[in-house]
Amino acid sequence: xxxxxxxxxxxxxxxxxxxxxxxxxxxxxxxxxxxxxxxxxxxxxxxxxxxxxxxxxxxxxxxxxxxxxxxxxxxxxxxxxxxxxxxxxxxxxxxxxxxxxxxxxxxxxxxxxxxxxxxxxxxxxxxxxxxxxxxxxxxxxxxxxxxxxxxxxxxxxxxxxxxxxxxxxxxxxxxxxxxxxxxxxxxxxxxxxxxxxxxxxxxxxxxxxxxxxxxxxxxxxxxxxxxxxxxxxxxxxxxxxxxxxxxxxxxxxxxxxxxxx
Ligand SMILES: O=C(O)c1ccccc1NCC(=O)[C@H](O)[C@H](O)COP(=O)(O)O
Numbered sequence: 001x002x003x004x005x006x007x008x009x010x011x012x013x014x015x016x017x018x019x020x021x022x023x024x025x026x027x028x029x030x031x032x033x034x035x036x037x038x039x040x041x042x043x044x045x046x047x048x049x050x051x052x053x054x055x056x057x058x059x060x061x062x063x064x065x066x067x068x069x070x071x072x073x074x075x076x077x078x079x080x081x082x083x084x085x086x087x088x089x090x091x092x093x094x095x096x097x098x099x100x101x102x103x104x105x106x107x108x109x110x111x112x113x114x115x116x117x118x119x120x121x122x123x124x125x126x127x128x129x130x131x132x133x134x135x136x137x138x139x140x141x142x143x144x145x146x147x148x149x150x151x152x153x154x155x156x157x158x159x160x161x162x163x164x165x166x167x168x169x170x171x172x173x174x175x176x177x178x179x180x181x182x183x184x185x186x187x188x189x190x191x192x193x194x195x196x197x198x199x200x201x202x203x204x205x206x207x208x209x210x211x212x213x214x215x216x217x218x219x220x221x222x223x224x225x226x227x228x229x230x231x232x233x234x235x236x237x238x239x240x241x242x243x244x245x246x247x248x249x250x251x252x253x254x255x256x257x258x259x260x261x
Contacts, residue, residue, distance in 0.1 A: 003094075004190050010094075014093075018123070019123055024126055032131065033130055033158075036159065037134040037158075037159045038110070038112045040112035040161050050235045051256060052086070052087055052237045053078040053086055053248065053252050055087070055089060055101060056087075057243075058095060065240055065244055066244060066248075071108075072107070072108040074249065075109045076109060077249015081249050082252075082256050085111055085113065086111060087239070088133075090102055091116075095116075113132060115127075117136070125155050134161060136155050138151055145177075149179065152164070153179045162180050163180075163184050168199075181212060183207045183212070185200040185207075185213070185215055187199045187219075188217040197219070204232050215237070216236075219238050238252075
């Protein structure tokens with residue numbers, strides 16, 4: 001069983017348990033259901049740098065990255081640095097995140113927040129909205145076309161942006177539909193954990209211009225971003241490169257300053 005299959009098997013059990021504890025109608029009571037979301041896709045279209053900075057304590061590929069930081073400090077640091085949005089990992093077992101991280105980040109900043117999660121059920125989309133997200137991630141490798149359609153249309157009905165993540169051409173071709181805002185290419189091979197920015201470059205031509213192109217994972221230099229921009233990418237999801245430092249906000253700020261030079 002590869003890591004994605006393991007994560008999804010655990011996620012199904014987790015979602016079933018959560019549904020028995022908090023019903024969808026209880027989630028709908030959240031005051032954040034009334035909040036008007038901020039579009040990450042619009043922020044990326046209007047930006048020259050396009051950084052989406054991630055809060056990531058640990059990961060299956062790297063084990064511990066940084067467990068000692070306060071999520072609100074990280075969020076405020078990223079916002080001050082001028083990132084376009086923040087990705088908040090909410091998976092607990094594999095990434096050390098939680099929905100508490102999302103709601104705490106929401107309380108601290110106004111920028112768009114992406115709920116970075118392995119979404120396999122509509123319940124998690126309701127959770128995303130109820131805990132203050134502006135954007136959800138859908139991963140083509142774990143969903144069929146019908147699920148992508150149902151989930152993305154539900155997200156749009158809640159006012160959320162949708163970032164659809166692909167790893168290869170087959171996933172891309174099965175996923176293209178109007179209810180998506182951004183198409184993300186993940187440079188990390190989830191079977192080998194190998195990272196290659198060539199994945200983003202190879203797939204770039206096949207992504208229709210109506211979608212904001214986002215390159216995800218393994219980005220650690222300004223040169224890499226400048227190169228990816230020539231392939232039409234407007235968004236760059238960066239986790240470890242910032243989170244491995246003592247002050248991710250400061251690292252993001254220096255990175256963005258260098259990108260603007
Ligand atoms: O990061 C992992 O090891 C990982 C393993 C299995 C599934 C997903 C994984 N990462 C999620 C992400 O998409 C990244 O956290 C994100 O793109 C940032 O990547 P990086 O800049 O390389 O930390």
